[in-house]
Amino acid sequence: xxxxxLLTTAAAGLTAASLAACGSGTPGQKAEDSRAKSRTNVExxxxxxxxxxxAWYKKVVEDFNDAQxxxxxxxxxxxxxxxxxxxxxxxxxxxxxxxxxxxxRLDTDARTGLLKPxxxxxxxxxxxxxxxxxxxxxxxxGKWFGFPLLLEPQVTLLWDKDLFEKAGLDxxxxxxxxxxxxxxxxxxxxxxxxxxxxxxxxxxxDTFGWTTVAAQQHVxxxxxxxxxxxxxxxxxxxxxxxIGFYKTLQENKWMPxxxxxxxxxxxxxxxxxxxxxxxxxxxxxxxxxDYPDKVKTTGMAPWVQxxxxxxxxxxxxxxxxxxxxxxxxxPEATATFFTWALGGDPEVLKPFFVDTQFTKAPxxxxxxxxxxxxxxxxxxxxxxxxxxxxxxxxxxxxxxPFDINAALGDAIQSGMTGEASPKDALKKANTEIQKVIDRxxxxxxxxxxxxK
Amino acid sequence: MSALREAAAAPDARPVRSSARRRxxxxxYIMLAPVLVLLGTFxxxxxxxxxxxxxxxxxxxTPSQFVGVKNYADVLGDDxxxxxxxxxxxxxxMTVPVSLVLSFLxxxxxxxxxxxxxxxxxxxxxxPSVISGVxxxxxxxxxxxxxxxxxxxxxxxxxxxxxxxxxxxxxxxxAIALPAVxxxxxxxxxxxxxxxxxxxxSFYEAAELExxxxxxxxxxxxxxxxxxVLLFLLVTGFVASIQQYELPLVMTAGGPQHAxxxxxxxxxxxxxxDTYVGYSIAAAMLLFAVLGSISSxxxxxxxxxxxxx
Numbered sequence: 001x002x003x004x005x006l007l008t009t010a011a012a013g014l015t016a017a018s019l020a021a022c023g024s025g026t027p028g029q030k031a032e033d034s035r036a037k038s039r040t041n042v043e044x045x046x047x048x049x050x051x052x053x054x055a056w057y058k059k060v061v062e063d064f065n066d067a068q069x070x071x072x073x074x075x076x077x078x079x080x081x082x083x084x085x086x087x088x089x090x091x092x093x094x095x096x097x098x099x100x101x102x103x104x105r106l107d108t109d110a111r112t113g114l115l116k117p118x119x120x121x122x123x124x125x126x127x128x129x130x131x132x133x134x135x136x137x138x139x140x141x142g143k144w145f146g147f148p149l150l151l152e153p154q155v156t157l158l159w160d161k162d163l164f165e166k167a168g169l170d171x172x173x174x175x176x177x178x179x180x181x182x183x184x185x186x187x188x189x190x191x192x193x194x195x196x197x198x199x200x201x202x203x204x205x206d207t208f209g210w211t212t213v214a215a216q217q218h219v220x221x222x223x224x225x226x227x228x229x230x231x232x233x234x235x236x237x238x239x240x241x242x243i244g245f246y247k248t249l250q251e252n253k254w255m256p257x258x259x260x261x262x263x264x265x266x267x268x269x270x271x272x273x274x275x276x277x278x279x280x281x282x283x284x285x286x287x288x289x290d291y292p293d294k295v296k297t298t299g300m301a302p303w304v305q306x307x308x309x310x311x312x313x314x315x316x317x318x319x320x321x322x323x324x325x326x327x328x329x330x331p332e333a334t335a336t337f338f339t340w341a342l343g344g345d346p347e348v349l350k351p352f353f354v355d356t357q358f359t360k361a362p363x364x365x366x367x368x369x370x371x372x373x374x375x376x377x378x379x380x381x382x383x384x385x386x387x388x389x390x391x392x393x394x395x396x397x398x399x400x401p402f403d404i405n406a407a408l409g410d411a412i413q414s415g416m417t418g419e420a421s422p423k424d425a426l427k428k429a430n431t432e433i434q435k436v437i438d439r440x441x442x443x444x445x446x447x448x449x450x451x452k
Numbered sequence: 453m454s455a456l457r458e459a460a461a462a463p464d465a466r467p468v469r470s471s472a473r474r475r476x477x478x479x480x481y482i483m484l485a486p487v488l489v490l491l492g493t494f495x496x497x498x499x500x501x502x503x504x505x506x507x508x509x510x511x512x513x514t515p516s517q518f519v520g521v522k523n524y525a526d527v528l529g530d531d532x533x534x535x536x537x538x539x540x541x542x543x544x545x546m547t548v549p550v551s552l553v554l555s556f557l558x559x560x561x562x563x564x565x566x567x568x569x570x571x572x573x574x575x576x577x578x579x580p581s582v583i584s585g586v587x588x589x590x591x592x593x594x595x596x597x598x599x600x601x602x603x604x605x606x607x608x609x610x611x612x613x614x615x616x617x618x619x620x621x622x623x624x625x626x627a628i629a630l631p632a633v634x635x636x637x638x639x640x641x642x643x644x645x646x647x648x649x650x651x652x653x654s655f656y657e658a659a660e661l662e663x664x665x666x667x668x669x670x671x672x673x674x675x676x677x678x679x680x681v682l683l684f685l686l687v688t689g690f691v692a693s694i695q696q697y698e699l700p701l702v703m704t705a706g707g708p709q710h711a712x713x714x715x716x717x718x719x720x721x722x723x724x725x726d727t728y729v730g731y732s733i734a735a736a737m738l739l740f741a742v743l744g745s746i747s748s749x750x751x752x753x754x755x756x757x758x759x760x761x
Contacts, residue, residue: 081702084724091512092729108727113513195599195614203619204707258598258619258708273599326513402725414709419621439526440727 035065039072040333043097045087047080050282051289052355060341060348067340071333091325098328099337102146103319104210107399107449110140116324118144121335126343134363137318137396141451146321147338148363150353153390154280154397155211155315157304158266158287161297163275166191174276174301177308178245181276185254188275199249200274202409203259206402209409210316211263211278213398215242216408218313219306224408224433225400229446232433234408234426241306243415243422250416257417270294278303280319281386285356300382302390310393317394319360346370358383361391399449401440407432506733523734532710533735536718537742539625540694543714546629548689551636552682558637559644560670574642581638589702592631593618596703618704621711628699628712636692640685647681648674687750691743715739 046057054077061075076097078086090096091114102109109115119127127135127144134148161171167187175181185198192198202208216223219242224234249255260274261267266283268274270291277283287294302310322342324334341348346367353362353371358380362368377383398405411429415422437443506523508516527533558577562570580588595602596617604614617627655673664672675682697716700706706713706721713721719739723732 085720088724088729094512112511112727114511194608195604197599204705205709206705256598256616256619258616260599401727406725410709413707417620417708419709435530439731 033065033072033074036072036074039070040330042071042073042099042330042334042337044073044075044337045078045097045100046075047078047083047101050286050356052285052357053352056352056355059351063348064337064340068336071330071336073337094327096325096327098330098334099322099324101149101320102323103321104402105137105318105397105399106145106321106323107140108401108445109323110143110145111445111449113326115145116326116328116331118147118324118335118338121324121331122147122339122343126339129343129364129366131361131363131365133317133361133391133394133396138321138363141449146323147342149320149322149342149349150360150363151317151391152281152319152360153315153317153386153394154319155214155278155303156281156283156386156390157301158269158277158279158283159299159301160269160272160275160294161299163188163191167275172299174299175304176302176310178248178304178306180308181304182248182252182254184276185249185252189252189254192275195273197256197260197268197274198254199276199278200260200268201246201249201255201278202263203256204263205409205413206406207259207263207409208412209402209405209407210397212242212408212412213405214313214316214395215303215305217395218309223398223400224429225404225437225442228443229400229437230443232430232437234411234430234433236426239408239411239426240415240422243412243425245306246412246416247418247422251418266291269298281359281382281390282356284359284382288357300385302385302393310389312393313395314393315390315395316397317391318397350374359386361387400442401436403436404433407436502733503737506730506737509728509730510733511728519730523730524738526731527735527738532713533715533718533738535710536713536715537739539711539713540715543625543629543632543696544690544693546626547632547636547693548686550629551633551640551689552685554633554637555640555644555685558641559648560674562641562645563648574645577641578638580635583635585635585698586702588631588635589699592627592699593703596627616708619708621709624704624708624711628696628703631699631703632693632696636689640689643681643685644678647678651677683751687747690750691747694743694746715742 044061048054049057057075061073065072087096087100106115110117122144130138130148131151134151137151138144138146138148157174159174164171164174164184167184169184169187175184181199188198202211213223216239220236220238222233222236224232224236224239226233246255250257256274260271264280264282266277266279266286267290269277269279269283270287281300284298284300287298302314305312305314322338324331324338328334343364346364347370349362349364349367350370353360353367354374354376358371358377359382362371371377407429410432411422411425414420414428415425419425420428505516507518507520509519509523510516558573562573562577565573596604598604598614598616598619601617603617607613607615615623617623651674655677656669659669659673694714695716696714697720700712700714700717701720704712706717716739719732719735722735723729726732
């Protein structure tokens with residue numbers, strides 16, 4: 001082989017190897033810990049959350065492993081975009097982790113036997129401290145199937161006070177109605193450069209699906225299925241008004257046609273690409289962690305409503321619960337960790353709520369009391385907004401399968417972008433929802449869920 | 453050649469010792485065994501299991517319920533399944549012909565330029581093939597970014613407004629087709645180069661003596677001579693393209709408004725969201741039937757022939 005050819009081949013090989021290496025690696029895998037050898041091992045899967053949450057999860061596992069000598073918890077971080085398929089594949093293969101974290105309602109998972117009830121594993125007095133709102137989203141047929149870590153509103157309004165001031169708006173007075181939001185956008189739009197928008201909201205059907213559940217309830221007084229889950233009920237003209245709200249934002253180019261970031265991220269506001277953002281309360285902790293310069297100029301308030309009523313179904317509330325897999329080989333050891341981390345000394349949980357900037361409500365009153373006493377709470381004015389202005393007026397997440405949320409999300413997106421009229425979009429959603437109802441026999445499932 | 457044919461036509465004419473034949477057969481089975489074991493374990497058995505499970509409502513942790521052909525009826529009656537198949541065929545039309553033509557042109561260039569330039573060309577064209585599809589997807593998502601992406605910056609230069617490449621149903625499938633072609637070009641070009649090098653040079657010399665143009669040489673010599681390779685690339689390209697799911701999964705998750713929900717992604721989305729997985733398994737079975745049928749039609753239309761000297 002000629003020297004030049006050899007060098008070319010070697011260079012090509014090296015480039016190929018480097019590029020191939022970019023796509024490899026096993027996230028979450030770590031070297032065997034010596035403490036694991038003599039103890040009961042508990043496999044714990046978590047996902048990627050905000051920076052302070054990730055740090056707390058890592059720390060709480062380490063602290064627990066150091067605090068006792070019987071149980072070793074092995075924490076594995078599964079990327080959010082791989083979560084569904086990885087967990088489902090593990091469940092199918094019968095090797096799901098002993099415990100994992102889940103947002104959303106537990107009813108379907110409990111009904112289909114994926115979860116182990118916690119009542120026999122954790123002392124009843126530990127559950128007695130849990131707030132009613134948290135209890136509602138963690139129980140199924142009166143049994144505990146999840147241990148709630150927190151409650152957080154999933155839709156709030158964040159706004160850029162600087163931009164409001166420049167637009168001649170009161171920086172401390174955010175819009176409360178759809179109409180006020182349009183008026184604000186009229187004033188803000190002339191100040192925006194190419195690539196900047198007045199409002200950032202959901203941009204894909206799935207995100208529209210879960211972020212508008214409270215709004216669906218608010219505008220129409222019901223969700224898009226009948227109470228007994230036997231009939232689709234998405235044709236209500238009130239839902240056309242909801243689509244009309246997003247359509248107006250879209251037609252005036254006040255919101256982007258393509259999402260500017262992940263559906264649950266505050267990135268667009270942090271990067272100054274939007275003046276207002278619809279996002280969960282966690283967005284404020286993301287701003288504080290990743291865009292600290294923006295903290296003082298960012299406000300948080302309840303999300304706008306059609307009628308300005310900010311005390312009725314203004315957001316869904318829920319999120320992270322710790323669960324034990326029904327096939328866990330070590331449920332008792334796993335429950336020991338639950339009790340220590342979530343049901344024991346409030347000081348263990350305090351850093352979680354302080355470091356996430358008081359944007360989440362603890363699921364236990366004792367923890368709330370400890371967190372509120374922290375001096376840093378005075379520097380978090382949004383804390384009172386979350387706890388006093390939003391949390392009390394939230395509704396639980398929807399209990400039915402996510403396909404129904406996605407169908408209505410589809411309708412909002414296609415109606416908003418003009419692909420279909422709002423009426424036609426809802427008609428299609430109604431057909432899709434009925435299809436899910438029939439396919440999964442939801443009327444029967446609902447009856448089963450209601451029976452105690 | 454004729455002697456070989458005669459030998460093949462009358463194998464019994466030559467005395468063969470049965471023990472030797474048995475030894476040969478045994479050796480053949482031994483050689484085939486690893487592949488058969490792997491195929492049986494990872495293809496045949498899972499396929500049988502999947503067919504069986506497709507008749508059940510299965511949620512992993514509760515006893516499965518036999519539902520007969522309900523899952524198949526649900527899939528066949530689902531518009532979105534057929535729309536996904538149709539979209540997959542559109543995606544094939546968007547990617548496979550472009551990929552074949554580009555590969556052919558690049559391969560033709562690679563065999564006609566100097567060795568050094570040819571090597572450089574081959575390396576450049578092959579590099580995307582070793583890049584992970586996920587990495588490529590993320591890179592293209594950044595290129596297509598609505599606010600800050602390089603593509604919108606480029607079109608802004610000529611006075612056009614930002615386009616929602618991945619947010620507008622009119623653009624989204626095409627926006628995914630581009631990285632799909634880019635990623636697949638390396639392999640098809642290398643195969644095409646190998647095929648072109650196999651065409652006897654004497655054919656071209658004779659054609660040139662007759663005054664044939666480049667187009668005539670391509671049409672009457674090159675294309676017929678590499679027909680089998682083209683058929684191979686067409687069928688494998690078709691199957692790979694219609695089964696593409698990595699790019700839309702990472703880039704759009706199937707949106708906007710299902711505009712990029714290709715068949716496999718449709719099945720995958722059902723698998724990860726549905727309470728029971730029988731529907732996804734039945735959909736996968738039906739997709740298998742559809743792909744098999746279309747592939748056999750392609751084979752029938754574009755007959756594979758042995759080359760004759």
